[in-house]
Structures are given as structure tokens and as C-alpha cells.
Amino acid sequence: MTAEALVKPDAAAPRATRAPAPPTARPRRRGAVGAAALTTATWAIALVFVSPALWLALTAFKQEGDAATDPPKLFFEPTLDQFRTVLASDFLPYLGNSLTATLLSTLLVLLLGVPAAYALSIRPVRRTQDVLFFFISTKMLPVVAVVVPLYVAAARLSMLDNIWTLVVLYTAMNLPIAVWMLRSFFLEVPRSIIEAASMEGAGLPRVLWSVMLPVMAPGVAATALICMIFSWNEFFLAVNLTASQAATVPVFMVGFITSEGLFWAQLAAAATLASLPIVVIGWTAQRQLVRGLSMGAVK
Amino acid sequence: MSAATGTAPAPRARAAERAQGWALRAPLLPALVFTVVVTQLPFLVTVFYSLQSWNLLRPGSRTFVGPANYLAVFTDAQFLGAASNTVLFTAACVLVSMALGVGLAMLLDRRFPGRGVVRTLLITPFLIIPVATALLWKTTMFDPVFGLVGFVLTPFGLGDVDWVSQYPLVSVVTAMVWQWTPFMMLLVLAGLQSQGRDVIEAGQVDGASRWQMFVGITLPHLRRYIELGVLLGSIYVVNTFDTIYMMTQGGPGTASANLPFYIYQRTFLGFDIGQSAAMGVVVVVGTIIVATLALRLIFRSFMSAQEGIS
Numbered sequence: 001m002t003a004e005a006l007v008k009p010d011a012a013a014p015r016a017t018r019a020p021a022p023p024t025a026r027p028r029r030r031g032a033v034g035a036a037a038l039t040t041a042t043w044a045i046a047l048v049f050v051s052p053a054l055w056l057a058l059t060a061f062k063q064e065g066d067a068a069t070d071p072p073k074l075f076f077e078p079t080l081d082q083f084r085t086v087l088a089s090d091f092l093p094y095l096g097n098s099l100t101a102t103l104l105s106t107l108l109v110l111l112l113g114v115p116a117a118y119a120l121s122i123r124p125v126r127r128t129q130d131v132l133f134f135f136i137s138t139k140m141l142p143v144v145a146v147v148v149p150l151y152v153a154a155a156r157l158s159m160l161d162n163i164w165t166l167v168v169l170y171t172a173m174n175l176p177i178a179v180w181m182l183r184s185f186f187l188e189v190p191r192s193i194i195e196a197a198s199m200e201g202a203g204l205p206r207v208l209w210s211v212m213l214p215v216m217a218p219g220v221a222a223t224a225l226i227c228m229i230f231s232w233n234e235f236f237l238a239v240n241l242t243a244s245q246a247a248t249v250p251v252f253m254v255g256f257i258t259s260e261g262l263f264w265a266q267l268a269a270a271a272t273l274a275s276l277p278i279v280v281i282g283w284t285a286q287r288q289l290v291r292g293l294s295m296g297a298v299k
Numbered sequence: 300m301s302a303a304t305g306t307a308p309a310p311r312a313r314a315a316e317r318a319q320g321w322a323l324r325a326p327l328l329p330a331l332v333f334t335v336v337v338t339q340l341p342f343l344v345t346v347f348y349s350l351q352s353w354n355l356l357r358p359g360s361r362t363f364v365g366p367a368n369y370l371a372v373f374t375d376a377q378f379l380g381a382a383s384n385t386v387l388f389t390a391a392c393v394l395v396s397m398a399l400g401v402g403l404a405m406l407l408d409r410r411f412p413g414r415g416v417v418r419t420l421l422i423t424p425f426l427i428i429p430v431a432t433a434l435l436w437k438t439t440m441f442d443p444v445f446g447l448v449g450f451v452l453t454p455f456g457l458g459d460v461d462w463v464s465q466y467p468l469v470s471v472v473t474a475m476v477w478q479w480t481p482f483m484m485l486l487v488l489a490g491l492q493s494q495g496r497d498v499i500e501a502g503q504v505d506g507a508s509r510w511q512m513f514v515g516i517t518l519p520h521l522r523r524y525i526e527l528g529v530l531l532g533s534i535y536v537v538n539t540f541d542t543i544y545m546m547t548q549g550g551p552g553t554a555s556a557n558l559p560f561y562i563y564q565r566t567f568l569g570f571d572i573g574q575s576a577a578m579g580v581v582v583v584v585g586t587i588i589v590a591t592l593a594l595r596l597i598f599r600s601f602m603s604a605q606e607g608i609s
Contacts, residue, residue, distance in 0.1 A: 039411040039604065045403070050420045052477065055447060056435050065402065068445040112333055115326030131327065138338045139534050140590040144562040145579030147346035148572055172337035175330060206327065233428050235541035240567055242376060250541065253430040264438055264445075271431035273323060282426040283419050292491050294527065 029064035042131035067265035082269035091270065094252040100163050100250055101238075102231040109178045109227050110220065114173070117182030118208060132183070135176040143173075143236055154241055163246040168236050174227040181226065181292055185210070186217025222292035225285050232278050249274045323336045324512065332415045342583065348576035355570035368577035377553050378578060381561035382405035382585075385537060387468065392475040392539075393532045397525060400483025403404035407484070408491040418488075433545035436474040437463055444584070451548055473540050479535075490524030504569065530593065558582050 047054075059067050061078040120128050150169070151160075159165045189212060197211040213220065235250040242251060253274060256267040282289055349368050353361040370377055377459065407418055440448050444460040452458055463470045494517065502512045540559040543549055549556030549564065556564070562582070566575040 035411070038406075038409075042406045042417060043413065045406065046417045046420050048555075049477075049480070050423055051402070052435055052440055052447070053423050055439060056427075059439060069438075069443070070445055072445065072447055072449070072450055112330040116330035119323060119325075119327035125315070131331070134331075137333065137587075137590070138334055140586050141338055141342060141540055142557045142559065142579070142582050142586060144538075144540075144566075144575075145345055145583045146338065146341035147563075148348060148566055148576050148579065149341040151566070153341070153344075153573075154481075168337060172334060175334055179330060180602065222572060229426065233430075233541075235430050235544070236538075236563070239544070240563070250428055250430040253428070253434060253545070256434055267434060267438065271428070271435060275427040275431055279426040280429070282422060286418065286422065290485050293531075294486055294489050294524065 053120040060272045062265045065264045082265045086270045094249050098248040103168040104167045106227040108171040109174045113178040121186035123184045139176045161243040161245045170231040178223050181223045201255035345576045351573045353573040380556045381556045385557040389536045391472045392536045396476045396479040397483045400481045403484040404487035429541045433542040437546045458568050486524045486528040490521045518586040
């Protein structure tokens with residue numbers, strides 16, 4: 001069934017112009033019925049796969065009495081009470097901390113990563129491969145292996161429960177991947193553009209800012225998106241290095257860990273609110289998401 | 300490789316070249332120094348700690364003990380259990396989500412009504428905050444009384460299973476697979492859509508069967524994307540902490556603890572700095588061995604393809 005999807009002529013339409021089907025091709029049109037069945041199957045599979053998320057969103061609009069029932073309730077009187085409860089609790093400071101950590105670390109990643117990726121791509125530095133290999137190898141370093149010294153150092157510097165600690169660590173966490181992605185985007189910029197700008201005597205900052213960045217904007221956006229997802233969702237460092245002042249949204253969710261079937265609706269509302277920023281950004285920037293995830297290997 | 304130009308240049312030219320070399324390298328330095336300071340220095344400190352007996356609960360207990368911590372690590376049954384769980388989680392999660400990802404990507408690689416909506420729906424699990432995903436599966440999905448999974452499986456006689464307590468590994472892997480499948484799907488889909496139509500048409504002309512074309516043409520083309528997905532997926536899945544923390548707390552007992560969670564317990568609940576540092580070092584050495592083997596393979600094919608683009 002699935003292989004048929006690959007060879008269906010209409011799938012080729014948005015791509016390169018294609019010659020009319022050669023007469024020797026086997027007749028493979030099973031008619032509209034087959035296509036409709038495949039479409040229905042695709043929709044059904046997708047809905048089943050994503051049903052836990054839909055169920056989560058649905059539960060967020062329930063009263064607690066409707067949330068944990070046997071059998072589960074699909075129809076109920078929707079309410080915004082749970083969202084009100086979550087927002088009226090101390091959720092907003094956590095949200096603020098998450099925004100700070102995510103946006104500042106992403107900004108820092110770009111500030112450090114763009115020049116580095118430039119150096120690694122435009123004009124070959126000796127040992128480019130070694131440096132790239134080094135960057136990606138730091139991602140192999142499990143965080144647990146460095147969390148003890150980080151904790152001790154943060155304690156000595158009175159930086160525990162400080163949002164800047166998370167900003168610095170999230171920057172380090174995302175920088176290697178970002179350098180890889182950005183480099184692959186830099187490789188796509190025609191060299192003639194840069195050479196022309198350099199010839200006119202533009203310095204590196206100007207070349208980067210006014211010549212390269214406009215061309216690379218989609219790539220930079222893709223990189224920033226990936227960094228934001230990973231920073232927003234990060235839990236290990238947040239839960240171990242923060243307490244009341246700098247705790248982020250994932251730490252807020254820990255409060256629901258013991259809710260033994262009592263506060264499912266509220267949990268669902270909190271989870272929905274906590275995920276919403278990234279879900280919306282990810283939905284609207286799907287193309288960038290794909291480019292970022294494939295490290296620029298995909299146009 | 301600008302410096303490697305044929306004949307030996309005059310001394311002055313060489314000096315100029317060296318100066319230019321530093322100018323080229325300068326933009327790289329901030330990122331490099333930052334990465335070394337924030338990731339490599341702490342690791343050296345970890346190595347230093349791992350040679351000491353040091354428990355924060357016993358002030359003044361800090362002494363140099365050499366390799367004793369490492370000997371303890373390798374005879375610690377819980378550590379070994381956590382290590383095998385880590386391998387199991389990673390392998391199961393990456394393989395299953397890649398298989399599902401390939402399947403979903405194949406379904407999406409054709410035009411049909413609502414294709415954009417379906418893709419948007421399918422990527423959502425990857426975007427939901429993982430701690431929420433873990434709680435979602437633990438409560439509304441896997442709850443033995445009110446859970447959706449039990450409700451759906453009741454006709455099959457599996458309605459009363461307490462998934463998280465009875466099958467903690469399966470439960471954790473399910474939540475992780477759900478989270479990572481969209482990631483794999485997006486990568487494979489991108490690979491499918493970069494596939495040249497001419498090759499497929501040539502195959503059609505030659506009268507190859509669908510299966511032959513999938514195995515002979517599509518899979519080899521997807522190889523790079525699958526390798527990339529496996530590599531990136533493994534990097535993140537190996538370090539999974541949130542799912543286990545939220546769903547099982549490593550339990551029952553230590554049945555579902557992986558290395559990040561077990562080391563976390565020893566560090567932040569046992570305050571055994573020396574021991575957990577030694578575990579950290581062992582994990583890093585293990586990861587490096589596995590990663591170098593895997594990375595060398597993938598790095599080559601990926602780099603050569605990338606250079607090809609430029």
C-alpha cells in the first residue's frame with residue numbers, strides 16, 4: 001500500500017517537471033476508491049496516534065468530576081475553570097522564568113554560533129572537521145556526568161536558583177547543534193556574494209550582518225526554533241539547580257506528580273498551557289522545523 | 300585547506316598567511332572557549348571528584364581514595380541494572396520510533412485532502428513538553444481504573460492492567476516512542492521528498508515491483524536521513540531523565556531507573572559526590588566508545604554529502 005504512495009503520479013506534481021508516463025508502465029491506477037481508502041486509513045492512523053494529545057486538550061476543558069471517569073467521557077459541559085485555577089496559582093512566575101531562559105539562551109547561542117559557523121564554513125579553517133567533531137562530541141557528554149561539579153560550582157558562586165545559571169547552561173547545551181546547523185546553512189550561500197562584499201572592504205561584522213543574514217534568515221530561524229524547543233522543555237538541570245526563584249515551567253509540572261486521579265483536569269490544563277507556546281511556534285514554522293532537524297540537509 | 304598550497308611560500312608570505320589564519324579563526328574562538336569552559340572543565344572536575352570519598356551528609360569526610368569508587372561502581376548491581384535499562388530504552392525507543400516514523404512518512408508522501416492538517420497533528424507529540432507527556436501517559440492513559448488505554452483494551456481482557464506498576468519499562472518506552480516518532484517521521488519525510496522522481500520512474504519502466512523499488516531505491520536513498528535520525532535520537536534519548544522522573548521515579552524499586560536517573564538519585568538524594576562522579580565518568584567513557592563507532596560511520600556519509608551540497 002505504502003509503496004503506491006511513492007509512485008503515484010500526482011505526488012510528483014509539485015516537484016520537477018516530469019515526462020508523460022511512458023506507455024510501457026504497468027497500469028497501476030486502481031481508481032479513486034483505492035486512493036480514498038488510503039486517505040481514510042492515513043487520517044485514521046494519524047488520529048489514533050495523536051489521540052493522547054487530543055485527549056489531553058479535551059480533559060483541560062473538563063470539571064474534575066468529568067476528568068477521571070469509567071468509562072471515559074467524550075461529551076461533557078466544557079469549562080475554563082481549570083485554566084483559571086492554574087493561572088491563579090503561581091504558574092506565571094514559572095512561565096516568566098521559562099521565557100527568560102529560552103529567549104536569552106537562544107540569543108546567546110546565535111551570538112556565539114553565527115560567527116563560529118561562519119568561520120567553519122566560508123573560509124576553511126584548518127582542522128574544520130576536528131572542530132566540528134569536537135562540538136558534536138560535547139553533545140555525547142551525558143549531563144549527569146557534569147552536574148555534580150556544576151552544582152558545587154553554582155553553590156560556591158551563590159548561583160543556585162538563579163536564572164542566569166540556566167541561561168549559560170542551555171547555551172552550552174544547544175551551541176554544538178546550532179553550530180552544525182548554521183554551518184550547513186552558510187555553505188549554501190553563494191561565495192560570490194561574500195567575496196563581492198569583502199572586496200568593497202566590508203569588515204566581518206558587516207558582511208555577516210548586512211550581506212549574509214538576509215540570505216540566511218530562514219536557516220537562522222530554523223536554528224533558533226530548535227534551540228527554543230530544547231530549552232523550553234529542559235528538565236534535568238532546571239529541577240536540580242533551581243528552587244523557588246528560577247524554576248521553569250517543567251518544574252511547575254512536578255507539582256502534579258502525586259495527583260492520584262484527583263486533579264487530572266487541572267493537570268491537563270497546566271500541561272496545555274505549558275506546551276502551548278512551543279506547540280504553536282512549531283506548528284507555524286513546520287518548514288523551518290524540518291530544515292533545522294535535518295541540520296540543513298533538507299532544503 | 301588554504302595553507303596547503305603547493306610550493307613553499309616566502310617567509311613574509313608565510314607570516315602574513317599565519318596572521319590571516321588567526322583572523323579566520325577569531326570568530327570561532329568565543330564559541331569554542333565557551334564550550335570548553337562550560338562542558339569540558341566540569342568534566343575534568345568530575346574526574347577529580349571521582350577519585351575521592353566525599354559525601355555531603357558527612358562533613359569532613361572528604362579523602363582521596365584513588366580508584367576505589369570505580370571498583371564500587373562495577374560491583375554495584377543497581378548501576379549495572381540502570382546501565383542495561385539505558386541501553387534497552389535507547390535501542391527500543393530509537394528503533395520503534397524510526398520504524399513508525401518511516402511508516403507515517405510513507406503515508407504522508409502523497410497528496411491527499413487534509414495532508415497539511417495530518418502532518419500538523421502528527422508532529423504535535425514532539426512539541427509537547429516531555430514532563431507533560433510523561434504525566435499524560437501515567438495518568439489519563441495508563442491509569443488502571445480511569446485510563447484510556449485500559450478502556451480501549453478491555454475487550455481484549457487487558458482492561459485491569461496497571462501498566463506503570465506492572466510493566467514500567469513498556470510504559471516508559473511507549474511514552475518515549477510517542478514523543479520521538481514525529482521527529483523521525485519529519486526527517487524521513489524530508490528524505491522522501493528529496494528523492495528524484497526520475498529514478499522511480501526508471502524503476503517503473505523496468506517493471507520493478509513496489510517492494511523491490513522500496514528496498515532497492517527508496518531505502519538506500521533514505522539511509523542518510525535514517526542514520527541522522529538514529530544518531531540525533533540516540534543522543535537525546537540516552538539522556539532521558541524527565542520521563543522516568545515523572546512516570547515511575549525509577550520504580551518499582553529500581554526496575555525502571557536508567558543511568559541519568561540513578562546517578563541523579565545518588566547525587567541529589569544520597570549526596571554521594573565521589574560515587575556519582577565515578578559513575579558519571581564511567582558513563583562518559585561508555586558513551587564515547589559507542590559514539591565514536593557510530594559517529595565515524597555516520598559522520599563520513601553526512602559530511603561528504605554536505606560538502607557535496609556546497
